[in-house]
Amino acid sequence: MDDLHMDALVIGGGIAGMQSALDLGDQGFQVALVERDPSIGGRMITLSKVFPTLDCCSCITTPKMSAVAHHPNIHLYTYCEIQSVQEHGAGFDVSILQKPRYVDISKCTGCRECEYECPITVPSPFDRNLGAYRAIRVPFSTAVPQKAVLDPEYCLWCGKCEQKCPVEAIDFSQQPETFTIEADSIIMATGFDLTPVSTKKEYGAGKLHNVIDPLMMERFLAPTGPYGRVLRPGDGKEPGSIAYVQCAGSRDETLGITYCSRVCCMYAIKQAMLLNGALPMADITIYYMDIRTFGKGYEQFYQNAKAMGVNFVRGKVASIREDADQNPILKVEMTDTGEIVEQTFDLVVLSQGIVPASHPTVSLPLGSDGFISVPAPDSAPCVTGRPGIFVTGTAAGPMDIVDSIVSASAAAAEASAYIRENGSRLEVEKEALYA
Amino acid sequence: MSQSQQPKILILGTLSGGYAGADSTGQSHLDYPPNTYILPVMSPVMFPPEFYLRAFEHGMDGIIVMYSGTDSPYKVEADGTAKLINRAYQLMKERGMDIRRLRLAAICTVCVKPFLKEVNQMNDLLEGIGFVKDEIAAHASAIVTQEAAHG
Amino acid sequence: MPENQQPRIGVYICHCGGNISGAVQCESVAKALKGLPNVTITRTDESMCSDAGQSLIEKDIQELGINRVVVGACAPMLHEQTFRGAVTRAGLNPFLYHHVGLREQDSWVHGHDKTAATDKALRLMSAGVAKARLLQPLDPIRLGAEKHALVIGGGVAGLRAALDIARQGLRVTLIEKSPFLGGRMAQLETVFPTEEEARALLHDLIQKVTAHPNVTIFMGAEVMGVSGYVGNFTIQVKQHSRGVSDDNAEALMSACTQEVPDPFNYGLTKRKVIYRPYEGCYSSTPAVDWDHYDGRPFDVNGWPIELKDEPKSFELNVGAVVVATGFDPYTPPQGEYGFGELPQVVTLPQLIRHLALSKDGKSLQWNGRAVRDVALIHCVGSRQVDGVHQPQEDGQVNNYCSRVCCTASLHMTADLHKRYPELNIYDLHQDIRTYGRGHEEYYRHALEDGVRFLRYNGEEVPEVSPAPQGDSHPVLVKVKDMLTYGEEIEIPVDLVVLAVGFMPRDLHGLDKMLKISRGNDRFLLEVHPKLRPVETAVKGVILAGSAQGPMNIQESLSAASAAAAKVASLLGRGKVELPPFVAAVDVEKCNGTGACVEACVYEGAIALQTFNENGEEVKRAVITPANCVGCGACVAVCPNNAVNVQGWTLAQYEAMVEAIGMDLPAMTEVTA
Numbered sequence A: 001m002d003d004l005h006m007d008a009l010v011i012g013g014g015i016a017g018m019q020s021a022l023d024l025g026d027q028g029f030q031v032a033l034v035e036r037d038p039s040i041g042g043r044m045i046t047l048s049k050v051f052p053t054l055d056c057c058s059c060i061t062t063p064k065m066s067a068v069a070h071h072p073n074i075h076l077y078t079y080c081e082i083q084s085v086q087e088h089g090a091g092f093d094v095s096i097l098q099k100p101r102y103v104d105i106s107k108c109t110g111c112r113e114c115e116y117e118c119p120i121t122v123p124s125p126f127d128r129n130l131g132a133y134r135a136i137r138v139p140f141s142t143a144v145p146q147k148a149v150l151d152p153e154y155c156l157w158c159g160k161c162e163q164k165c166p167v168e169a170i171d172f173s174q175q176p177e178t179f180t181i182e183a184d185s186i187i188m189a190t191g192f193d194l195t196p197v198s199t200k201k202e203y204g205a206g207k208l209h210n211v212i213d214p215l216m217m218e219r220f221l222a223p224t225g226p227y228g229r230v231l232r233p234g235d236g237k238e239p240g241s242i243a244y245v246q247c248a249g250s251r252d253e254t255l256g257i258t259y260c261s262r263v264c265c266m267y268a269i270k271q272a273m274l275l276n277g278a279l280p281m282a283d284i285t286i287y288y289m290d291i292r293t294f295g296k297g298y299e300q301f302y303q304n305a306k307a308m309g310v311n312f313v314r315g316k317v318a319s320i321r322e323d324a325d326q327n328p329i330l331k332v333e334m335t336d337t338g339e340i341v342e343q344t345f346d347l348v349v350l351s352q353g354i355v356p357a358s359h360p361t362v363s364l365p366l367g368s369d370g371f372i373s374v375p376a377p378d379s380a381p382c383v384t385g386r387p388g389i390f391v392t393g394t395a396a397g398p399m400d401i402v403d404s405i406v407s408a409s410a411a412a413a414e415a416s417a418y419i420r421e422n423g424s425r426l427e428v429e430k431e432a433l434y435a
Numbered sequence B: 001m002s003q004s005q006q007p008k009i010l011i012l013g014t015l016s017g018g019y020a021g022a023d024s025t026g027q028s029h030l031d032y033p034p035n036t037y038i039l040p041v042m043s044p045v046m047f048p049p050e051f052y053l054r055a056f057e058h059g060m061d062g063i064i065v066m067y068s069g070t071d072s073p074y075k076v077e078a079d080g081t082a083k084l085i086n087r088a089y090q091l092m093k094e095r096g097m098d099i100r101r102l103r104l105a106a107i108c109t110v111c112v113k114p115f116l117k118e119v120n121q122m123n124d125l126l127e128g129i130g131f132v133k134d135e136i137a138a139h140a141s142a143i144v145t146q147e148a149a150h151g
Numbered sequence C: 001m002p003e004n005q006q007p008r009i010g011v012y013i014c015h016c017g018g019n020i021s022g023a024v025q026c027e028s029v030a031k032a033l034k035g036l037p038n039v040t041i042t043r044t045d046e047s048m049c050s051d052a053g054q055s056l057i058e059k060d061i062q063e064l065g066i067n068r069v070v071v072g073a074c075a076p077m078l079h080e081q082t083f084r085g086a087v088t089r090a091g092l093n094p095f096l097y098h099h100v101g102l103r104e105q106d107s108w109v110h111g112h113d114k115t116a117a118t119d120k121a122l123r124l125m126s127a128g129v130a131k132a133r134l135l136q137p138l139d140p141i142r143l144g145a146e147k148h149a150l151v152i153g154g155g156v157a158g159l160r161a162a163l164d165i166a167r168q169g170l171r172v173t174l175i176e177k178s179p180f181l182g183g184r185m186a187q188l189e190t191v192f193p194t195e196e197e198a199r200a201l202l203h204d205l206i207q208k209v210t211a212h213p214n215v216t217i218f219m220g221a222e223v224m225g226v227s228g229y230v231g232n233f234t235i236q237v238k239q240h241s242r243g244v245s246d247d248n249a250e251a252l253m254s255a256c257t258q259e260v261p262d263p264f265n266y267g268l269t270k271r272k273v274i275y276r277p278y279e280g281c282y283s284s285t286p287a288v289d290w291d292h293y294d295g296r297p298f299d300v301n302g303w304p305i306e307l308k309d310e311p312k313s314f315e316l317n318v319g320a321v322v323v324a325t326g327f328d329p330y331t332p333p334q335g336e337y338g339f340g341e342l343p344q345v346v347t348l349p350q351l352i353r354h355l356a357l358s359k360d361g362k363s364l365q366w367n368g369r370a371v372r373d374v375a376l377i378h379c380v381g382s383r384q385v386d387g388v389h390q391p392q393e394d395g396q397v398n399n400y401c402s403r404v405c406c407t408a409s410l411h412m413t414a415d416l417h418k419r420y421p422e423l424n425i426y427d428l429h430q431d432i433r434t435y436g437r438g439h440e441e442y443y444r445h446a447l448e449d450g451v452r453f454l455r456y457n458g459e460e461v462p463e464v465s466p467a468p469q470g471d472s473h474p475v476l477v478k479v480k481d482m483l484t485y486g487e488e489i490e491i492p493v494d495l496v497v498l499a500v501g502f503m504p505r506d507l508h509g510l511d512k513m514l515k516i517s518r519g520n521d522r523f524l525l526e527v528h529p530k531l532r533p534v535e536t537a538v539k540g541v542i543l544a545g546s547a548q549g550p551m552n553i554q555e556s557l558s559a560a561s562a563a564a565a566k567v568a569s570l571l572g573r574g575k576v577e578l579p580p581f582v583a584a585v586d587v588e589k590c591n592g593t594g595a596c597v598e599a600c601v602y603e604g605a606i607a608l609q610t611f612n613e614n615g616e617e618v619k620r621a622v623i624t625p626a627n628c629v630g631c632g633a634c635v636a637v638c639p640n641n642a643v644n645v646q647g648w649t650l651a652q653y654e655a656m657v658e659a660i661g662m663d664l665p666a667m668t669e670v671t672a
């Protein structure tokens, strides 16, 4: 393995983590990027197009991913879990678990022969379980690294992949391995999950057939999506009317999530615009409390959507149930008229908010909102309560891609200053940084 | 060999668009006609209209320029390429060539379906209208006949 | 140098463990290619990217004198870098390498027709060989870079950028136009979301900046001219005199009688033309307001003292420039919501200053009266609608959201409620946009505090008019409230507060000097709104803070630190290295038509220069590689093909196309 003394260790390979790693690497620092999934890319690589430019998301994410992969100063550790972080001087000893891929990545060429041979079909989390892939597979077409990974939970150990692999990369004997990286600083870029709605009984607690989460809609709309078109997961029919329920799981005291998730207004508007193209005949209604299109170019985006015919209705969705044909029915308190109306749709998207990614692996003080705490946001927005550890992207609270990128570069600046001021590398080496 | 009897399609694919789109198509193992030759380009805004004519003379029967359009990292690409291609169309017309042999298409890194559509469409077209060398020859002989008639 | 000799080409075809060889007969392709001119050796291997495969190439370079390498393998995206590395290790220039994608673009898509796949591989590879013959060694564009950056603007963003650049071990010069540091933040009292004192936070920051040995600060200074490019900008600076010194300041200040409206308090008060904007400002030495000083001498102990601005001009050499010139609060035109006509209409920034000046008192006083009812109107100068709002000078309306004003307004209502619990507050908004961490709390508290929220429609804005004589309140606000189902409501109030939005500051041509652009909203424009949010289209010119668009303090700080990270990446090594794929002119062929210059849209990338050739004045195109992006727009228009993008020349493409079109019998003949 590589020299295991790093200037910085970045945890999480979403857009924020990748950007921090690139900014540090570009300055000559040695950076370890540790990602729990088998590929980097985070949520962003699963999105369809991005607001407000409507750039194809893969097109702007893959270049970053390959820049990370090819960067001489970035050392990528995918499919790894952080086990512990211990102070060591001004830096840290980080113990990391390499989960077994059952594939020797030094041999695997990403040819996918194993995948074609594998008899077991499993739901693909990349496609929000709407699509399926094999028990052994390259996680998705633009994955970095382009290496197969075997899912022991589903594998029958039939050995077909092993026989088929042209480079003998399959290795059933792989075991979890632990290794340690000594790092002068750490950047937390562990990202987000959607707010859970399983406890939100009024909205069907995740059990209604044609009520989906927004990341599913992203997959429906993505050029690489599981079906290549938008359909009702309940019965595969093309929806003629679609509703968005804003603030589903944000600004909601009953769920204990009182904050605004910042991105939901914009992604709902974006999806509505994309649906307008994909299903030109469909009626799209967005039920909202406040439309928060505050970013650069966002208000104009909102106005364009209105002009396009997307229906914006100010109203609070009190509950959702479904009829005999599994059509969701919304009960809405209309703010503009005071009435309570019921409206049936073919498909409903819950504009779920953002909560911190499930397992914080580094013990850090958290804010009352559950995100990593930033004690002095008006003077040091990326500095956490533990010296030498910095936070960026949605690990520090809801934010969109552009804000994540800015915050990632800012975290890199904080980390590099910290390394220079406290780093344990020899002075000579530090000089060499800028030689 | 069989391929020599097939019309040839030259594809100029931008690194940030068409070329990457072709790689994505490959990663999905989706078949398309093999008489297609993809060359990577930074931006097709570098090709003068005459380049396309010479390519036809070298036996390319169809050319698809797969650029990144307005998503291009180069701000001239979208308008600039379209202008150059339009001039190429004029030159083609003057030479009695079917301008459908030259196509400009915006293809992105994961545009697998649009990529296949473009390639198949061009292939179908060429099967109908045949080799460019025949078209050039026919035009040349038409001119000869015309000149003979006039003079 | 091996590269200058006749091409000796090594061709390598990878089986990719059956992935390629399953469809392509690699051996036949290799054999056919062997016969092509300049091809010295062809080989196949199970896995070229393996160490063994790479060593094959390295050995051939060293032992057979191979000086051009072509590998047919998986997509170049995956392994082009790998093989460039291998040839470099063997002592060859990395750009004498060419990669052909035979997997994604051949074997994986034509597996059903092996003959066709093999034929295609042969044509693609011979095209690769054709290009290889014309490959030239290339070096990255290396530019010396001053390890010194300029930050323009001494608000919170500029200060933070300067500090963070200094912390990366680089030198920084900060120039601030006004004689004092701090920008708009100094005009705030407590700030959301932390409720810290704005000037205390600023003070800390200024202390760190001024104490840092790498930082030089010029106040009362502005940029007069810019030349050069990334790594090497020359900046002309003019610095005005301060006018007074610590020794004579107090005496002069007390002698000074000329007063002008105080911009620090947005004109609510007056100050002398020799001034400190606030207690504890930096620098603590007062300054003369040259724009307003009428030039009359001051009487100090009977001596008339006349002050003169004697600006100094000097030059700075810097490698990068950070623009942190900030914003102006929107100033409503006379009559918008009664502004400038009714004395009871103020802007939010003015109210902040007013509250700061009236520290005590049981009730809020305005215009000599106690205020009982106050209306706060959101989105003044923001989210404007064409046809409803009066356009700005450039004919456009401000159709953007100013992002800060909602939270700033509710932060204000919290403050008002705390100080004057009896006060009735009406909040007239379109949407409440308290999006940030800790912002929604202000909204909740406002609801709890009894602030009355009314919602208006962007097309039907509220009306502010004087109340009829004898009314209990001086002003009437009319609003069609969407929260009560479109009811027309009249609210009699004592004070109307306009939550004004952000406008970019007048830059007096600075943007033109730096050749950076503005967006439709007139704020400075980033090069890519998603991926490269702090860089501009001009390499080495970087944005920080609210000059780019509305931002709060936290966002301005992040943007500033991000800008510092970009500066550190650019200048840290003392040189800037750019890929060699830029235009290059063949002077032998160039006859100075200038078509290329016209076609190029990148400022300063290509220009005509006059040379003396055999006693004759001739014009030739000259490239400035630092400004060229390598799009090739100039290549297409040059009648002589005198200009080409290095590594991607037109001649190479022509050769490749010719090779693809070649008759296969002819190709196999040379082989035989």
Ligand SMILES: Cc1cc2nc3c(=O)[nH]c(=O)nc-3n(C[C@H](O)[C@H](O)[C@H](O)COP(=O)(O)OP(=O)(O)OC[C@H]3O[C@@H](n4cnc5c(N)ncnc54)[C@H](O)[C@@H]3O)c2cc1C
Pocket (backbone or CB within 6 Å): A011, A012, A013, A014, A015, A016, A017, A034, A035, A036, A037, A040, A041, A042, A043, A044, A047, A049, A050, A051, A052, A080, A081, A082, A189, A190, A191, A192, A193, A214, A215, A218, A263, A267, A270, A357, A359, A360, A361, A392, A393, A394, A395, A399, A400, A401, A402, A404
């Ligand atoms: C439906 C939807 C649509 C959206 N659309 C847009 C849009 O159009 N435009 C836009 O700007 N924004 C959009 N966003 C927001 C955007 O997705 C986020 O801003 C962005 O993805 C945040 O990136 P991140 O790097 O902070 O987090 P993530 O993308 O979540 O990345 C975090 C990474 O860290 C890894 N990780 C987590 N924990 C660990 C651990 N313990 N150890 C190692 N690795 C770990 C994760 O596996 C992941 O790879 C959308 C969001 C949603 C929900």
Ligand SMILES: Cc1cc2nc3c(=O)[nH]c(=O)nc-3n(C[C@H](O)[C@H](O)[C@H](O)COP(=O)(O)OP(=O)(O)OC[C@H]3O[C@@H](n4cnc5c(N)ncnc54)[C@H](O)[C@@H]3O)c2cc1C
Pocket (backbone or CB within 6 Å): A378, C152, C153, C154, C155, C156, C157, C158, C175, C176, C177, C178, C181, C182, C183, C184, C185, C188, C190, C191, C192, C193, C221, C222, C223, C324, C325, C326, C327, C328, C329, C348, C349, C352, C404, C408, C411, C505, C507, C510, C544, C545, C546, C547, C551, C552, C553, C554, C556
């Ligand atoms: C009413 C109101 C209340 C606010 N309250 C809060 C709050 O509570 N919390 C919060 O987080 N944010 C708040 N903000 C936002 C905050 O004021 C800004 O985020 C912050 O001031 C932006 O700083 P800046 O450095 O980008 O710009 P500025 O503060 O405008 O600084 C720019 C500096 O550049 C200088 N300059 C301009 N042009 C030139 C030139 N050509 N050459 C040299 N120097 C130049 C200027 O003199 C100035 O010093 C509020 C804003 C308003 C309007």
Ligand code: SF4
Pocket (backbone or CB within 6 Å): A294, C378, C379, C380, C382, C383, C400, C401, C402, C403, C404, C405, C406, C407, C430, C431, C432, C433, C499, C501
């Ligand atoms: S932040 Fe609020 S007040 Fe300001 S423009 Fe946006 S919506 Fe209007």
